[in-house]
Amino acid sequence: MMYSLLKNTVVGPAVRRLFRPEVIGAENIPAKGPVIFASNHLSVIDSIIMPVVVKRQVFFLAKAEYFQGKSFKGRLTSWFMKSVGQLSIDRSGGAASQASLDTGVEVLDTGRWLCIYPEGTRSPDARLYRGRTGIARMLLQAKESVPVIPVVMIDTEKVMPIGASRPKPGRTGVVFGKPIDFSRYRTMHADRFVLRAMTDEIMSEIAALSDQEYADVYASTLRKKLDAAKN
Template structure:
């Protein structure tokens, strides 16, 4: 079922939204890699897998997989067709375990998508990155490709029932390599330095103002 859905969902979404994509050559075609993106909308986790020519695994909040009735079944099929895995973000143990899931994905040579801000920006600014992205990159020894999304917040604004067809841009930056760069740096400092480097690259791609503070998750985020 997954392969059937995965063969249908991305081409359909790409045909509808027709996003403008730049820098796709920076995404390695094989091997473990982290795609680290800004986060403006829940559709971000749809747009990135749609345009990348290889499977990208994202963790999505479990609410997306638990809706009732026909609508819930369709939504669940949509997210499963994009290769997303559910995680309960209100369960601390589940959130910690999600890092192990990410390392497993990277360890088998797949691409893993992550939002270092932790939750979507509600004011359009780029918030400070949390160091989970650096933890994954340094532990797995894989590069980080920064991603800048523009326009996804207009696809389905808060309060809107149906998605809209609006101009979207997805920009991929040059891979940030980690191998051998932080061998003599204390681990905590290495994670912070790498995370800040990733966020600066994302800001350069998205054009967002950097907030200089962490974003806090709201109930509907």
């Protein structure tokens, strides 16, 4: 109820007025059943714009820090994140990482929509980076075969770049590709070669929809180098 109220009366109208998202390929989204949206990630507002242009609620896995603020702003952020379908995850690794995967699988096993950013973090320079295999693990752990919809966010980094405290008005876009069927992998052992093959196929489909330059390294690796260079 809260999600629909925010989307239809507050967030949705504001997003459409400020960012004027052009939507391409919405007909590729299945009308029912679980779906994983696999998206590039250019800006923090990707998780606000993309859900506004689809019919059903989309859940995201968001870092736990968004839910832990004790100040008024922190509590408001936590309330908003929960209200729009963001699910808190611990990204510290090990058992925490598996718990995060389990959260995503639970969303899929209950027939809901989940959006994953395979790059793992926002692109530091608007290029498309190597995908991490967590999305493939979810696909193989789900109780049934789940279609993957490749998604490309366009120009969101221009209306809210990394480091910006607030977005500015501007035209954006969302492109939905055709569903990718991974049912052929259901009987295979989830070794690193299978996981990498599935993830690379997803990233290849995202790249085909986008005009982004592809960099075959992890975005987090480059961000660490950039941060180190500043210090």
